[in-house]
Amino acid sequence: MKLAVYSTKQYDKKYLQQVNESFGFELEFFDFLLTEKTAKTANGCEAVCIFVNDDGSRPVLEELKKHGVKYIALRCAGFNNVDLDAAKELGLKVVRVPAYDPEAVAEHxxxxxxxxxxxxxxxxxxTRDANFxxxxLTAFTMYG
Known part of the structure; x- marks a missing residue:
């Protein structure tokens, strides 16, 4: 399966390639956002992988459908950037991260x-202004 990955940063590419060794998908990475104008870059891809600022509106989904896309995978828990009704009407399957790692949220x-x-x-x-x-800058001790 050929997959277009949008809004890719170096760390995305590194880890997706590492995980993909077990699956063997053909990954095509783009550092630009998915928009109505850039949707044509998914031509020949069965799936796209998008992030929070990518456009998943009806016009973009229609364009993706024209280019053969069947699946939309989100690299985030939120999905407010995807028109789910339009995706359903167009027969596009949408998947997302079900939740964030609770330990990572706690660490943050x-x-x-x-x-x-x-x-x-x-x-x-x-410090940047050479003011030391x-x-x-006093604080309190957190414990317990």
Missing amino acids: AIGMMMTLNRRIHRAYQR SLEG
Whole structure:
């Protein structure tokens, strides 16, 4: 199966190629967004893999259908960028990430809490301006 992967970053390409070794799909990577104008690049592909900023509106889905696409895979849990009614009418199957890794979400939340508590964003800006004052950068100990 030939698959067009849109909005690809280097890390996407690296991990998708690594996982694909077990499946043997023919992957074609594009660093640009899927839009009505770029949908023609999926010509000959049975599936497309899109991300949060790619366009999954009716006109784009119709264009993909014209080029032989049957499946749309989202690399995200959200699917508000895809017209699901249009996809169903056109006979396109849509799949997505069912949920985010709860540990990764927790790690991100803790990282954000620490950043805010320790005022890392403010300290970073000050350091860039050669201001090494600790005034206003005090925090509290988080534990428990």
